[in-house]
Amino acid sequence: MTQSKIISFIVENKPGVLFKVTNMIRRRCFNIDSITVGTVDHKEISKMTLTIDGDESTVEQVVKQLLKLIDVLDVNVWSPNEAMSRELALVKLSNNAKKLLNKVSDSIYRIIDTSADAFTLEVVGTPEEIDSLLERFPYSEVQEIARTGMTAVRKC
Amino acid sequence: MVEMSGSDALIEGLRREKVEAVFGMPGGANLPIYDSLYESGIRHVLVRHEQSAAHMADAYARVSRRAGVCMATSGPGATNLVTGIATAYMDSSPVIAITGQVPKTMIGRDAFQETDIMGVVASITKNSFQPLQSGDIPDAVKKAFFVATSGRPGPVVIDIPKDVQTDRAEMVFPEKVEIRGYKAHLALDHAEIERAAEILARAERPVLWGGGGVSISNASEQFQAIAELLMAPVITSLQGKGTFPEDHPLSLGPMGMHGRAESNKIVQECDALLAVGVRFSDRSTGTFSDFMPNGKIIHLDADPSEINKNKRVDVYVVGDAKQMLAEIYEALCRRFRQREAPYPWLDRVKEVREQLANIPAYAEAEHELSGPRIMKTLREVLPAKAIMTTGVGRHQMWAEIHYKVLKPRTWITSTGLGTMGFGLPAAIGAKVARPDVPVVDLDGDGSFMMTENALGTAVEEQIPITAIILNDHSLGLVEQWQRLFYNRRYIGVKYPRTPDFVKLAQAYEAEAIRVESLKDLSKALEDAIRSEVVNVIEVPVSAEEDVFPFMPPGMSLKDTIYGGRKETTIF
Incomplete structure (x- = not known):
């Protein structure tokens, strides 16, 4: 039975580490949904977050293979309900789409750029919230989308 | 602190690691290293192809339990090491493996x-280092030796x-290095040691399975002590051959695709399997789901990622085999008295040994230069301490089945990659070490023709x-597959x-000779x-x-063929 898991891990902030992580994932044929990386705390370490839909033994192997990489310092595995997770999306829409915004709960987006024929939304939420917001806009009104992938922390 | 060039620091680092010999070939991008080697006192063995240098260093390491060092220049020199x-x-x-690289300013151009x-080597190395400042070299060398030789x-x-x-x-040469993301061994889980001992003490039909990890950890003595305490039959992986003396009454020999028929059969009947330093390779276990469906499996290994990977x-328990086995032995002694045979x-x-003694695979061939008879002859001539290395193919499989290895680290063969x-x-490489x-x-x-130079x-x-x-005059093992599975359509x-x-x-x-009889083979080998020559x-x-026994690819130990035609399977 597959289940969605968030794997949050700390790595050395050095050249080649992202490659080593993604190369291992490719080499072992792990099928991941997203991966994000950013520096945290101080310049020497980064935090990576990957999401995966897999059975128990696959998740176990991902964790062990990550720990086997010398540049990986610590690994945490969370179920979605154990973590606070967010993703950022930037969505450029034609101005026709503005009227559709009224129907959307206003808590997860703001307009950060406008022009005569288009505007850009910054959307912050869970991947599901972003998905459901994007579904409201007809394909023809969407000019460009960029999404960061999910990052997460354990719930308080 | 002492001022010197990066290449001098590299060689000084090797000397501090007590490197006696390096195997390699110079080229444009590693000439400074070779120049530093000139007066180092470290022996250099010049190869004809870098692949051989890597194999020499590998065998040197397996025989000596110390790191083996090979060197190559950038580009083709480095890629030739890859196999x-x-x-x-x-x-x-x-x-x-120490490779030269183009100057920093040229990298990426x-x-x-x-x-x-x-x-290129990211997924076939434990780690790799590319010092970008000469002052980083001593640290990189120390870390490289530490990572290569510790843990798994x-x-x-x-x-x-x-x-x-x-x-x-x-240059500052560190006496010790620490790598915060790397632990050679985790602390032993003593509760699990006790659980393992409990299962073994209660088992009525225990089997020990030893792999390469037993030799690597120098744990043959501890492994044998448990076997003799439990009076448990011992099987090995192909890599683990020799971790337990194959002339010991409890030894059944290797298990697997071309394992001993006794091993393939007995392991299916055991109620507790103590697997030490093995990685449950498909060539050993056959179909994972069919392997040991009933008995309990205890796995001891240095590498946490091997636990539950295939089975x-x-x-x-994760840790050093020698220590884990010593603790299990003690835990066993607290709850178990020396078992008496029978x-x-x-x-x-x-009974199984007797049933299988006359299977076609073990029958004495009529023709004199048959694989099994050659293997027995080699064992008669070679002293127990002699080291045998092998290529890959029928000769290796015949040796697996019929050549009894008596001491650890005297059987040096490529099993995982099958090179x-x-x-x-x-x-x-083995001879340089010993x-x-x-x-x-x-x-x-x-x-032989692949690296004959x-x-x-x-x-x-x-x-x-x-x-x-x-x-x-053939790729014999491949020919066997074409004979058995492709209706004798021999190609290539x-x-x-x-x-x-x-x-x-x-x-x-x-010196060279062609022999036409076992007697001449004995004489020539003696x-x-x-x-004192090659x-x-x-x-x-x-x-x-054909090599038999044979567990056909993709099948299970119970499907092992004992010789001749498929109908001879008697499981």
């Missing part, structure tokens, strides 16, 4: 002889741009090894014009191991003689 690095990775051998070797050993690459080799810096186990399980083992061409350079014992490369014509190295460097070539397996190996060896100024012995064999 050897992958071989070492699969068999957990601590090889340090597709410079002459530039290869991204760091990227494995190859490490140090890739050094040419300008980093020549740049001078104040779910009931109890596991008891029902050993009676059953004896043809391993045998001859491995013999050279000049005091006879070293024999048991080879086939196909494997290493004969030149053996002769020039006066490394007196003996290569025995079983010549069937025949070498009707293999060179005259006697003349070939003589052209390299080695002469060869007494001599010897080649060619033994003509038939390509038609």
Whole structure:
């Protein structure tokens, strides 16, 4: 039975580490949904977050293979309900789409750029919230989308 | 602190690691390293092809339990090492591969002889280092040796741009290094040790399964003590051959695709399997889901990622095999008294041995130069301490089944990667590590021809090894598969014009002889191991003689074929 898991891990902030992580994932044929990386705390370490839909033994192997990489310092595995997770999306829409915004709960987006024929939304939420917001806009009104992938922390 | 060039610091680092010999070849991008080697007192063995250098370093490491070092220039020199690095990775051998790289300013510009070797070897090394300042070299060397030789050993690459080799810096040589993301061994889980002992103490039909990890950890003594306490039959993986003396009454031999029939059968009947330093390779277990569906499995290994990778186990402990086995022995002694033979399980083992004694695979072949008979002859001639290396193919499988290995680290073979061409350079590396014992490369014509130019190295460097070539003018094991599974549609397996190996060896100024009988083989081998020169012995064999027992690919241990035709399966 597959289940969605968030794997949050700390790595050395050095050249080649992202490659080593993604190369291992490719080499072992792990099928991941997203991966994000950013520096945290101080310049020497980064935090990576990957999401995966897999059975128990696959998740176990991902964790062990990550720990086997010398540049990986610590690994945490969370179920979605154990973590606070967010993703950022930037969505450029034609101005026709503005009227559709009224129907959307206003808590997860703001307009950060406008022009005569288009505007850009910054959307912050869970991947599901972003998905459901994007579904409201007809394909023809969407000019460009960029999404960061999910990052997460354990719930308080 | 002392000021010196990066290449001098590298060689000083090697001296501090007590490196006696390096195997390699110079080129444009590692000339400064070679210049520093000039007055170092470290022996350099010049190869004809870098693949051989990696195999030599690998075998040196397996025999000596110390890191083996090979060197190559950038680009093709580095990529020629790759097969050897992958071989070492699969068999957990601590090889340090030192490659030259184009100068820093040229990296990424597709410079002459530039290869991204760091990227190429990422999935076949334990780690790799590319010092970008000459002052970083001492630390990189220390870390490389630490990572390669500790925990589950494995190859490490140090890739050094040419300008980093020549740049001078104040060097600090660390006595110890720590890598915060790397722990050689975790603390032992004593509760699990107790659970393992409990299962073994209660087991009525225990079996021990030893792999390469037992030799690596130098744990044969502890492994044997548990076997004798429990009076448990012992099987091995192909890599683990020799971790338990194969002439011991409890020894059943290797299990697997070309394992001993007794091992393949007995393991299916056991109620507790103590698996030590093995990785549940498909070639050992067959179909994972069919392997040990009933009995309990206890897995001891140095590498946490091997636990539950291929097969779910009931109890596991991660750590150093020697320590884990010593603790299990103590825990057993607290709850178990020395078992006396005979008891029902050993009676059953004896019964299986007797049932299987006359299977076609074990029957004495009529023709004299048959694989099994050659293996028995080699064992009669070679002293127990002699080291055998092998290529990959029928000769290796015959040795697996019929050549009894009596001491740890005297059986050096490529099992995980199955690298043809391993045998001859491995013999050279083994002999450099152990000049005091006879070293024999048991080879086939196909494997031998892949790295035959290493004969030149053996002769020039006066490394007196003996290569025995079983010549069937074929890629014999592949031919067997085409015979059994592809209706004898032989394609791409025949070498009707293999060179005259006697003349070939003589052209390299080695001693050489072709033998036509077992008596002549004995005599030739006795002469060869007494001599102080390189010897080649060619033994003509038939390509038609299949290796049995045989668990067909994709099948289970219960499907093992005992010889001749498929109908002879008696499970």
